Amino acid sequence: MTFAEFFASYWWLMFPIFGMFLAAMGVFQDDARSTKAMDLIRTYVNQGKDPPPELLQMVAQDAESARGGAPSEHGRAWSFIVFAALSAGLGTGYYFVRAEDWAFAFLIGAVATGVMAVGALFLLVFGRKS
Amino acid sequence: MTVELFRDFWWLMFPIFGMVMAVLGMAREARAEDEVIARARRELEQRQ
Numbered sequence: 001m002t003f004a005e006f007f008a009s010y011w012w013l014m015f016p017i018f019g020m021f022l023a024a025m026g027v028f029q030d031d032a033r034s035t036k037a038m039d040l041i042r043t044y045v046n047q048g049k050d051p052p053p054e055l056l057q058m059v060a061q062d063a064e065s066a067r068g069g070a071p072s073e074h075g076r077a078w079s080f081i082v083f084a085a086l087s088a089g090l091g092t093g094y095y096f097v098r099a100e101d102w103a104f105a106f107l108i109g110a111v112a113t114g115v116m117a118v119g120a121l122f123l124l125v126f127g128r129k130s
Numbered sequence: 131m132t133v134e135l136f137r138d139f140w141w142l143m144f145p146i147f148g149m150v151m152a153v154l155g156m157a158r159e160a161r162a163e164d165e166v167i168a169r170a171r172r173e174l175e176q177r178q
Contacts, residue, residue: 002131004131004135007135008138011139011142015145022152022153022156025156026156033160033163033164033167036167037167037170040170040174043174047174049174049177051170052170052173054169054170055166055167055170058163058166058167
């Protein structure tokens with residue numbers, strides 16, 4: 001199998017691999033930074049000093065994102081628009097190349113982003129109002 | 131082979147550009163947060 005054949009067969013794998021890489025990198029980086037920040041805040045408190053507000057804000061943001069804090073209504077609407085646009089684009093791509101062997105990749109993408117768009121719409125309509 | 135590969139997969143440059151931008155954005159955010167920690171540590175050392 002040549003490189004071209006290998007690439008033609010498995011090019012789509014770069015997306016999930018990249019997603020996994022980015023997620024793992026984010027988790028390890030956030031964890032290490034949160035630990036450092038908390039240690040620093042503890043040192044400030046032990047010395048009877050007020051920690052810098054930007055440090056507290058950073059830790060609060062990290063905690064919020066780790067808890068999966070609910071996005072605002074505007075954020076949910078934007079998620080719906082982005083996923084719907086991606087789904088429409090991938091669906092259109094699938095329609096144009098549906099005769100090709102690799103067209104399934106577009107269909108998978110269209111279905112996955114379509115489901116996410118429906119989920120975002122569901123959260124927008126029925127989710128907790130901020 | 132290279133020409134054929136490019137002809138078939140030229141459109142991949144867009145998601146790859148997106149991936150590069152995502153990594154750069156993440157690195158920039160990490161650098162900014164590291165800077166906040168470093169500044170707080172410097173302040174703490176100066177006050178001691």
